[in-house]
Structures are given as structure tokens and as C-alpha cells.
Amino acid sequence: MFDFSGKVLFLTGANGGITRAIAKTFFELGASCVLTDLDEDGVRDFAKSLDASGSRAIGLRQDAAKSGDADNAMAEAKDRFGKIDYLVTGAGLYRDQMIHDMTDAQWHQTIGINLDGVFYTCRAAIPLLAEGGSIVNIASMAGHRGSFMHTHYASAKGAVLTFSRSLALELAPRIRVNAVSPGLIETPLVQPLLAARGPSLIELTPLKRLGQPEEVAHTVAYLCSDWASFITGETIHVNGGLYIAS
Numbered sequence: 001m002f003d004f005s006g007k008v009l010f011l012t013g014a015n016g017g018i019t020r021a022i023a024k025t026f027f028e029l030g031a032s033c034v035l036t037d038l039d040e041d042g043v044r045d046f047a048k049s050l051d052a053s054g055s056r057a058i059g060l061r062q063d064a065a066k067s068g069d070a071d072n073a074m075a076e077a078k079d080r081f082g083k084i085d086y087l088v089t090g091a092g093l094y095r096d097q098m099i100h101d102m103t104d105a106q107w108h109q110t111i112g113i114n115l116d117g118v119f120y121t122c123r124a125a126i127p128l129l130a131e132g133g134s135i136v137n138i139a140s141m142a143g144h145r146g147s148f149m150h151t152h153y154a155s156a157k158g159a160v161l162t163f164s165r166s167l168a169l170e171l172a173p174r175i176r177v178n179a180v181s182p183g184l185i186e187t188p189l190v191q192p193l194l195a196a197r198g199p200s201l202i203e204l205t206p207l208k209r210l211g212q213p214e215e216v217a218h219t220v221a222y223l224c225s226d227w228a229s230f231i232t233g234e235t236i237h238v239n240g241g242l243y244i245a246s
């Protein structure tokens, strides 16, 4: 088990399926948690469920697509905890939209949350990140392969991979930057996909099941830990083998 006592996690999109598991994992390992989400009431309630006293977990509103929200949330994190050790960008939007009738607004909304949001949050965090800190951006298998009906999402996630590698060069040797690419993980985000193609996708997956949010969370914790001290600019896939099999 890793010991994150005295460390501070900043996590975006923190009221989601995977992200709640990340917050719980880090909290249980001893970290203080700054949890942000568009869903302000939801993320505040979730933070309270982790820590009713509010001394080690706080929930804040942050629309990932707005640079000012990233700056405000970081300012609040600084006031409360003085620094950040681990930054995890988890906010994501995954909508079924064919490109032939995709509107400008739909394109920009998905790119705004999944790509611009990573830029805004990482940029705002840099002055606060403590030496030896770690950034993990949540990308997706879609960013490596492409994804039918998700051109905007796959484009954003592919860019997050190259963004992470480029940032790793800029922040070395003080801060490590990596990405995690989940495959099919059982959360609300992929319910429409599971309803349409769940059984066939599970059959195609060598490990014959969906991933669980905790399995992504454990990978993120590993990348933030000292056990990953020589890993930067890399991506770890968490997909039960679906990527190599399909």
C-alpha cells in the first residue's frame, strides 16, 4: 500500500464513476482531496461522504471547459492546502454524434471539456505543484484507435496523449506527467454503449468482463506513487486486453 499522508490531490470531474473511485482510493491512502465538478451539489455531497469534517476533502464547482473556473479552483486549493502533489484530470463528456450532422456547438463542447479542460487545469496547477509531484490525465482507448460516433471525443483524447507527453518534457525533472487510457469501464458514461453492444464487447475482451472504476483508480495511484518514480511521458492502458483483441 502507498502512503499519501500529507499529500494533496486535485481531481476534476470528481463526481463520476471512475473519478469517485480515484478520490476514495487517494483519500484512503491518506491524501487530502480537492474535488471539483460541474455538478457542484453532487461533488460537495460526495466530499462530505468521504470526510464530514471537511478538513481533508472539499468539493468545489469547476466547469472544465472554462479557464477562469480552473484558476478559481486552484486559488481555493492554495488557500486551503497551500500546494498540490497530485493532479488528475478526469472530467469527461462522451456523446454519440455522427460527424455528418455534428454541429459546431457539439464539437466545441466535447473538445472544450475533454481537451481544453486538461490544458486549463494543468496550466493553472503548475505554480502550485510541489517538487516530486505527478500529473495523470485520463485519456481513453478511443484516443488510440478512434471511435465510431465519437470523432470529437476520440480527437480530444488522442490530443490528451500528446499533450501529456509534451508537458512531461516541459515539467521534468520536477514533475512527472503520464496518462491512463481506460477501455470499457462500468460507469454511467458508457451506459448507452453497454445497452447497445455490451455483451458482444465483453465477449471480445480477453478478460471477459467490464473493468471496474477501482481498477483505473489503482493504476492512477500507482503512477502517482514513488513506485513509478522513473515513469514520465507514458500511457498505461486499463482495458482487459480489448485494445489488442479488437
Ligand SMILES: NC(=O)c1ccc[n+]([C@@H]2O[C@H](COP(=O)([O-])OP(=O)(O)OC[C@H]3O[C@@H](n4cnc5c(N)ncnc54)[C@H](O)[C@@H]3O)[C@@H](O)[C@H]2O)c1
Residues within 6 Å of the ligand: 012, 013, 014, 015, 016, 017, 018, 019, 020, 036, 037, 038, 039, 062, 063, 064, 065, 089, 090, 091, 092, 093, 094, 113, 138, 139, 140, 141, 181, 182, 183, 184, 185, 186, 187, 188, 189, 190
Ligand atoms: N467509463 C469508461 O468506460 C471510460 C473509458 C475511457 C475513458 N473514460 C474517461 O474517464 C474519465 C471519467 O469517466 P467516468 O466514466 O467516471 O465518467 P462519468 O460520466 O461517470 O463522470 C464524468 C464526470 O465529469 C463531470 N463533468 C461533465 N462535464 C463537466 C464539465 N464541463 N466540467 C467538469 N466536470 C464535468 C460529470 O458531472 C461527471 O461527474 C473521463 O475523462 C472519461 O472520458 C471513461
